Amino acid sequence: MAIDSRITKTSAAERALFADLTRRTFFKGAAAAAGLAIVFKNPSVAQEASPAANGAPSASWLADRYAPPASFAFLPPTDQVDAYLSIDENGVVTFKTSLIEFGQGIKTGFMQLIADELYTSLDKIDSVMGQTDLVPFNIGTFGSLSTQLAGPTLRAAAANMREWLLDLGAEALEVDRSAVSAQAGSIIVTDDPSKSITFGELAGGQLSARTIDLEVPLKDPATYEFVGQPIHRVDSVAKVTGMMQYGIDARIEGMVYAKVVRPPALGAELVSIDFSEAETVPGFVASYVDGNFAAVVAERVEQVAAALAAVKAEWTEVNTGNTSENIHDLLRSTADAGQPLGAEPVEEGATPVPAVLNEIVTPLSVTISNPYVNHAPIEPHTALANVTPEKVEIWTSTQSPFESQAGVATALGREASEVVVYPLAAGGAFGAKIMAHAEMVAAVLSNHVGRPVKYWLTREEQFQFTQFRPAMVVDVTTGLDADGKIASWKYDAYTAAYYPETTDMPSGSASDWGAVVTEIYDVPGVETMLYGGHSPLPPYFWRVNGAATNAFARETAITQLAELAGKDPVTFRLEMLENNPVMTGVLNDLVAQSGYEPTVGPSGKGVGLALAYDANSSVGQVAKISLGEDGIIYVDRFDCVIDCGLAVNPQGITDQVEGSINLSLSPTLGEEIKFENGKVLNNTFGQYNPIRQPQAAKEVVVGVRQNLGARMGGVGEPAVAPVIAAIAAAFYDLTGVWLLDVPFTPDRVLAALEAAGVSLPIGG
C-alpha cells in the first residue's frame, strides 16, 4: 500500500494550523531541506520550496546517488479516528503517531491529553510511535511542532472516540444517550453509577470507523484531571538501568557490520580503489562500490575496522579556498538578490509601498556573526537493515520514519510499502536524524550481501559527513528619533544557503526564523532582508535554526538602543510591547522571578536580558554570569519564563527548557566547526569541545505560564533562541564590552577585553 492511499483529507482545524504554520515557513523550510515536495495553497511557492522536484541535489551526502524521490509529497494527516487510537479488551487505549520521543517528553504530554479527553487514566494509555506500517503519516519530529500539531489532532480523535463509547454504552446499558457519561475508563449511568460498563467490555478490539468530527465538544479545561499537571516523563527507569533500546542497540541473528570508505573532504571524487588487502582480513564479507560510495562489510566490529584500514582509495583533491576563517566574507560576496521577510504580500504588478522612516537622530549599527555548528548527538546516526525479497526491515533512530522509508525505498528501487521502519529511541537528534543516511547505507549493503547489516557513523564521520547549522552574519542599521524612540530598523541577514556551490538552489536552513523584529516589538520603518550565499558545508536544521542568531542580533541592538535612549533594557522594551500582552506578561514575570534590577548601561553585576518568540511561544531569559581570569564565562544562574499557551505538562516543559538553555550555551561559549577546503578540522569531541558540567548553568529557574484555554505552542526549541543574546548582554553588563562574534571562547573574550583596555579580574 502506498503512503497516499491511507490519507484522506485534512480537518478544518488542521488546515488552519497548517496555513498558519506554513506562513511562518516552517514546512517550507523543512520540506525543502528534506528534499520533499509540499502541498501549498500557492503552487509557485510549492515549486520553489522543493529542490527535489526541480532535480537539484539535496544536502544529503548520499543524494547524488540516491536522491529522495520527488513523489514523496507532504501529505495532510488522515481524519480517521482509528488511525490514531485503538482500544483493547482491557480498556487500554493505544495512540499511534509517527512522531518520535527522544527525550523531549511528547509521549507523556500526549498521554495526558488523551487520558483527559477519554476520561480514563494514564496507566491505561499505551503508544506506538513511528513504526511505519502501524502509524499514520507525518512529516517528522522537528521544529517544535509535535504538541502544536499532533496534540490537537490526538485530542480531537480522543473526543470522537469518547462519543463513540458513549453511543455504545447507552445501547449496552439500555438507557437514553443523554443519561450516560464517561468516568474513569467506563461508561456509567450518570444518575446511577452502579450501572456501568468498562471501555474494554464495550469496545475492546473493535474499530470505531468514525471520522474526526470537529464539532464534537472538547472537555472543559477547568475540569482537566491530567492536562496541566506536572508529571515526570514516563521512561526514566528504563533510561537509568540501561534497558532503553536505542537505534544503535538493535541486534538480530546473523547480522554483519559495515563501514563506509570516506573521502578526505566533501566534494572529493573517487579516482581508484583497491580492496585486495581488505579481502584478506579475517571475517571479511564483502566490498561495495557505486560511484563515490564505497564500503566494506565484515563479521565483527574489530574486523570491519581492520578491513576499512586495509582499503587503498585515491580521491581527487578539493581546493575551494573556503575556510571557517573566511566564511562570513564569502556569505557577503556570494549573496543572492535577497528576499524580503515579514512584509505584507504585494499583488502581482503592484508597487510595494516603501516603509515610512522617521529621521534618525542617534544612529546605531550592529554587526554580529555566527559560525557553522554540528548537531553532534552522542548517539551517531545508525541503522540495522534486513533486506529480503519479501520485505525490507529497518531499525534505526530517526526523527522522520517516513523519510527513512522513502530514502531506503529509493536506494533499493523498491516500493515504500515494502519497507518497514522500526524507530527505536534516539540518543539525541537536534535535526541530525531527519534525513535518511545510515538507513540507506545499511539497506544497500544488506541487499548486496544478503544478510542483515548494521552501520553507524564514527564520531569523525558524524562531524564531517552530516549537516550543519548555517553560518550567518547580520547587520542591523537602526537609530533613535528625536524623542528617543526607534526611528527605523533595517535588518540584513546573510546566511549559508547554497550547497553545493555549483547549484543555485537554496537548501533549507530556516535562517529566517525570528528575523522579523515586529513579531515581538512595535517598531516603525522596518525592512528585513535575508540573503543566501554559497555554503561550503551542507546547511541544515539545527535546533531552533536561525532564531538564536536573529535573537542575538535583534536583542543586542535593542539593548544598545535602550542605553542610547537613556533607558534600562526592561523599560525600553515594555514601551515597545504595548500590543503584545503575552510578552509583556513574560517580561514582568521574568523580572519578578529573577530579581533582575535593570540599569541604564552596565551595572558590573553580569546580568543580561533577552527575549524571543518562536514556534508560537514567547520566552524571556535573564543570565547571571561570572568570568574566570582565564577568560572562561561561567553561568551562575539562568532564569527563564515561557508562555506556550496551554502548558500540557509543566514538568516536561521545565525539563525541556532547562536542557534547551544548557544546549544553547554550548555553541554560545565554544562550538565552532573549523574547516578548510571541504575538510572539517575539528572532527572529535575533544577538538570540537561542547560544554561540559563546569560550564553548564549552575542553577536554572524556569517559570511556566499556564493558560488552560489557549492553543498549545511549541516547547522543544523556543528556549534555545535567546541564550546567546542573554549571555552577551550579561557580559556587557559585567565588563562594558560587547561580544559580537559567536562563540564567546576564552581567546575571544580576552582579546575583546584587551582591545577595550579592560583588565581582569573585573573589579579587581
Next chain:
Amino acid sequence: MAETTLTVNGQQRTVPVDSADESVMLLWVLREDLGLTGTKFGCGLAECGACTVHLDGEPIRACITPISQVVNGEITTIEGLANEDGSLHKVQEAWVELGVPQCGYCQSGQIMEAAAFLDSNPQPSDDEIREAMAGHLCRCGTYTRIFNAIKLAATKA
C-alpha cells in the same frame, strides 16, 4: 576458535575472541557479543564518557580498553549496578526522583561515573562534583539536573 572468559556483573561470560587481540575493545564485546547494550558508544576516543563501566569498582572507558586489560578483573555495567535485592542503586534512584534523563543516551555513563565517584568521595563539594563529571558530555543539556541528582544521592544511605 579462540575464546576469552570475562567476569561481568558477577557472572562468568565467554566470548569468541582472542584475549591477546589488542583490537578487541571491551565496549563492543559487551554490546555486540554479550548484548549488554546499556553501555553506549559515543566517540571511540574516551572523550564523551558514554561507555563508562567499572573495573574492580573504578570507572574506565570501555571504548578504548582492550579486553586484554580486563580479563582478570570484575566488570560492572549499568545493567549490574542495581542493589542485590533488585532495588535501584542510590544514584539511579536520585536520577529517577529528579527526572534527570531526556534522551537518556549518555546517562548510563554519567551514572556509572557518579556511583564510583560517590564511593570514593561520599560527601563531595560542589566543585568536586563538577570536576569529577567533566569527562562526560550530555547534548540534551541535563547537566544541571545531573549535578542536583548527585547532591541528592550523597544524602542517601
